[in-house]
Amino acid sequence: MSILLDRNTRAIVQGITGRIGSVQTNWMLEYGTRLVAGITPGRGGEIVHGLPVYDDVYEAVEKHGANASVMFVPGVFLRNAVLEAIDAGIKLIVAIPEHVPLHDVLQMKSAAEKKGVWLLGPNTPGIISPGIGKLGIMPGNMFTEGKMGIISRSGTLSYELAGILNEAGLGQSTVIGVGGDPVVGSRMIKILQEFEADPQTEAVIIVGEIGGSSEEEAADFIKEMAKPVIAYIAGRTAPSGRRMGHAGAIISRRGQGTVQGKIKALDMAGALIAKKPSDVAGLLKGCLK
């Protein structure tokens, strides 16, 4: 079994009639993903790449038992699309768009948390469970089926990591981009818990970045994990984020968000730290006997 996206996933594509939505739908289908329908309000009744298009998510849920959705709607329309999917009972939402207004993200996140929905993104390449399917824009040929779980804040670095694992003969169970925005829908620690419980996954690679505190929070759970965790954190040489008035200082704990702080927290929690992505393969081989 993979996590989140598995053989029970019946996905829809919101924004299927758009240029990118249509192209990506084709690639997801070619990869073997079980897509059951597309949604575009006002385009109900059309057919795109053999999939029926409906005006709303409810109809796809009623007729096809859809339980996951990948979003290709423009950033400013994303909020309503996500809130509808949550209301319709969708349990995994992959929000691809970038440039989504922050207030919209906060609303989606709040709604998803209240209903226990997995919201990946916004600004994520998506999720891929090699051999099963992909909901997102990652090139499918960069991933191979296997036992490594990847959680990445960076889309492009997750591709790099997968490539390195492939060369080392280490395939992936599921690769998840949590999203590159300052605020994203799902917490890294929650995804780690899924990987820990997944029989297929033998080790987890975390690809982190400067900023935020998701890696520090994840460290709290890594302490308790049976499976090995390898972490790579990018951004040592990046300029630190600009301050948000006094308010930024008031709400943040000291030292949080720096690469050093993250590495320290992960190291102390027992994760192995990779200095560069290609080090991950060696570290993994060391700890998987």
Add this chain to the structure above:
Amino acid sequence: MSILLDRNTRAIVQGITGRIGSVQTNWMLEYGTRLVAGITPGRGGEIVHGLPVYDDVYEAVEKHGANASVMFVPGVFLRNAVLEAIDAGIKLIVAIPEHVPLHDVLQMKSAAEKKGVWLLGPNTPGIISPGIGKLGIMPGNMFTEGKMGIISRSGTLSYELAGILNEAGLGQSTVIGVGGDPVVGSRMIKILQEFEADPQTEAVIIVGEIGGSSEEEAADFIKEMAKPVIAYIAGRTAPSGRRMGHAGAIISRRGQGTVQGKIKALDMAGALIAKKPSDVAGLLKGCLK
């Protein structure tokens, strides 16, 4: 025991610094009502008729254990005052103002129902439990302590009824004006249930009016009641309400809202019907042995 307003009631006056609020506070105090504080935002720290004035309801609840509130704020400010009282944990709200926008009433009613709060009014004279206290504008000298419960849609008719009962030697346990607006905060049937359970009350008088369906709904419970119910319905000669487009016809059940319909429903439920208010005394004497 009386109902809703009893010896445990610790009431506040919202809008105490207004002209009517101040005068009526004095009368309620003279009647012996246990008022613990007044509320006017922006006037915290003042004293009115010996009562401390606070800026918000929360403070009166924290400091005095207030659990009831009578409102003398202008109609367009009523909504926020009521929503605050509900949020602060007040359990009995007496909304005196008339000319309250209907949308505001709907919001208050919805909030009160969700939190199980008694909301009397808007457009009510209030509630009086003779001998204990009054939250409202009814003249105290028109009521005497006793065993009759009154539920009235009309403030002025409740005074008339009390006068008639007084002359017949029949005092009142509690007299409740539910409010004269088309939509009011509390359902007549719920108040009937309280009277039925109240050891002090021996019989209940319902003063109804043309329009709405609260009397018809009450009839459903009267069937099950052990205590006698006398009903007087005003408005046989009133012009029937104007129609609200087709929508009014679509949502209303046939014949609902007429005086005849109400009398028929009450009669069939076992209530005794008074043709005029003064008939109530005789009907009561007949059924109370």
Add this chain to the structure above:
Amino acid sequence: MKLLEYQGKKLFAANGIPIPQGKVVTNALEAVEAAEQLGGDIVLKVQVPAEGRGKAGGIKFVDNSFHVHSEAGRLFKMNMEEFSIEKLLVEERLDIVEEIYMGLVVDINTGEIIFLFSPEGGVNIEQIVAGRPEKVYRLPVDPLSLPPVYQLRRFIRRGGFHGKVLEGLTGIAEKLLHLFFAYDLLMAEINPLVILPDNQIVALDAKVEVDDNALSRQKFEKKFWEERDQLEKEARGIGVTYIKLDGSIGVVGSGAGLAMATMDMLEDRGFPPANFLETGGGITEELMYNTLRLVCKNGNVTGVVINIYGGVNPIEKGAKGIVRFIRERGTPPIVVKALGNKQEECWETLREGGITVINSVKTEDAVESLLELIDARKVQAKTSGKGMM
């Protein structure tokens, strides 16, 4: 406050709900001009706040522009219910594929707001409601959290719509809901809402009612169309609620219930009421004086029962208004039942002014007393009449 059709449509258009092209005119010549500007077939619609204008002949389809002048002229001479026709709406005529019903209304029994939608609208909506109620969909709306657009879309989909038409109807539903809340409406109804051959959707009618109690926070020009009678209009100016009736005894109550009970008793005694009048809680000397003047403008009034309570109302001040009215006019016979705070002061003022005061708690005593008084005056009038002859 009910808006006339053209006012409701103006509100619709300003909030993005499409309406037909049209113009309001006040005489037949203007109607001809408007019809020429619009070109093609047109419709003439009388602008009155009455129901069922179509069935009453107030809506005319004019195929030949040659007939606009005569048809408009005929409509301007009509009366509908009590209303004379002061304005016509001249509108383009549209090719209609489907007629739909959409409305928002408050269920006063439950305090719920209900969004109503039927894929079969038009003049026969009430038959549809009666015969095939399953064709009318109801969506209760919580006033504390409005339904988002996707729930509206799902709801309207139940009517069997898809694609562009569904999206158009959903957009209109969203706007109607916005209007309803933004403008404190009691009712907003579109019947019919029509689908054109190109899938455009247009509101052919508009029934909009604004909450009078919310006019202080709304920017509507305050025009009241509902009063069927000049006296009802005057009453609004005074600050009381007045409805004219067919009887002969004037009624003034400080509450609606008390006024209605008084009316019922008068009817039972064979003297039907001449009016319903409720002062509410704003009694002053001036208000009471004006109220009596208003009630007695009805020529049928042969006597007045005043039935008031002093809770917030200063009945002792109201008494002065009554005395002043009778001092100036002398007539008609008036009986006052006034109880509550400061009742003694009130009674003293009235008695000094020569007004009959009832200090019983029973309204029927006031009614009886007035009837006796009227009777006595008749006898007196007859007697003095005899004396003069």
Add this chain to the structure above:
Amino acid sequence: MKLLEYQGKKLFAANGIPIPQGKVVTNALEAVEAAEQLGGDIVLKVQVPAEGRGKAGGIKFVDNSFHVHSEAGRLFKMNMEEFSIEKLLVEERLDIVEEIYMGLVVDINTGEIIFLFSPEGGVNIEQIVAGRPEKVYRLPVDPLSLPPVYQLRRFIRRGGFHGKVLEGLTGIAEKLLHLFFAYDLLMAEINPLVILPDNQIVALDAKVEVDDNALSRQKFEKKFWEERDQLEKEARGIGVTYIKLDGSIGVVGSGAGLAMATMDMLEDRGFPPANFLETGGGITEELMYNTLRLVCKNGNVTGVVINIYGGVNPIEKGAKGIVRFIRERGTPPIVVKALGNKQEECWETLREGGITVINSVKTEDAVESLLELIDARKVQAKTSGKGMM
């Protein structure tokens, strides 16, 4: 997009939050005129998007109108962080009884919006936060249901306020909250918010930041003040994110993580990056051409690593831009690592254009390759240099 103080105050005033009287001026003479119009004591405040203007000497209290010209002149000659002073705000000086802190900010870790309030505000707010954190009150705000005014009043009452001042502060809190949501703000801070002797409350400063991603639905004039550098401004025009750094190797990544990883590796090899640059998902031939032009405008750049993936990005089109740039300029050395959809087409274009292509999955291979290329060119340059001597 951060607003300058005077822009933030304009927004405040338009939404009912009181601000001092004042005027924005662009030279010392205008400052004198403004001071005369205002009369009394005044304050001069430089308008730059830097923090800590007061401590850096950018805020001057002028008691004697005689000194306005010289003080303003001195301020206009200042530099604050990288910013030159183009505008001064000339404001009336107010008698202050109390200084308060009020702010709204997003906690990016939790996704919560936090309303912050401290009865002790002013320049020392950070010491207060550090030393007496119990004096700073935090109210989490659910973006799906804003707190009603009575909850704000209760919250602010914790600061020990009552009566008129409490009401004033509550009103400002309500308006700040409204602003925050209505204008898609990332931050809205008033420090200090001051109470005057007559209990009036005035915002003495305004720190407002608008979400760039929401500018399409907001009506702000799009002015970006944050870029500390001309190249950063140009980058925004091209549609990429660029931050200038101190090193010598240009970096272009199709994602922020990939760009940062590349920078980290360059640093580790002793060749610090000259910039951070992320293209995002909008690569075109033109964008890639302009991106390279931008990166190479930095005179320190001795080579460029391009590290891109084709997911939604058409890397085969980006390749054409790279080739065009090198064909025109010839320099500097560039290594491209490009993988993903249509990678073969991309490589072919690049190779035909004479560009070094890395088809390894490891970024360090691209870094090594570039460093070798730079080295080789140096040797070549030295050799050819020798030959010319």
